[in-house]
Amino acid sequence: MAVKEKACLNCKTIYFGDKCTNCGETPATETFKGRMHVFDAEKSEIAENLGINKNGEFAIKLK
Numbered sequence: 001m002a003v004k005e006k007a008c009l010n011c012k013t014i015y016f017g018d019k020c021t022n023c024g025e026t027p028a029t030e031t032f033k034g035r036m037h038v039f040d041a042e043k044s045e046i047a048e049n050l051g052i053n054k055n056g057e058f059a060i061k062l063k
Helices: 045-050
Strands: 006-009 033-036 058-061
Touching: 006 058, 033 045
Parallel strands: none
Antiparallel strands: 033 058
């Protein structure tokens, strides 16, 4: 059985598993749209606009 990706409802991090790898929270959704890779959160204007302050892979829109 394939494990689906989840997006954390708290910080929008995309991950596999039971808990978010970024914030450790468990509320998540498998329904999200868009994906963004942040390589340098300190210099990224888009990351700043979305409230992201760490590097990683994030969902753009959660359902």
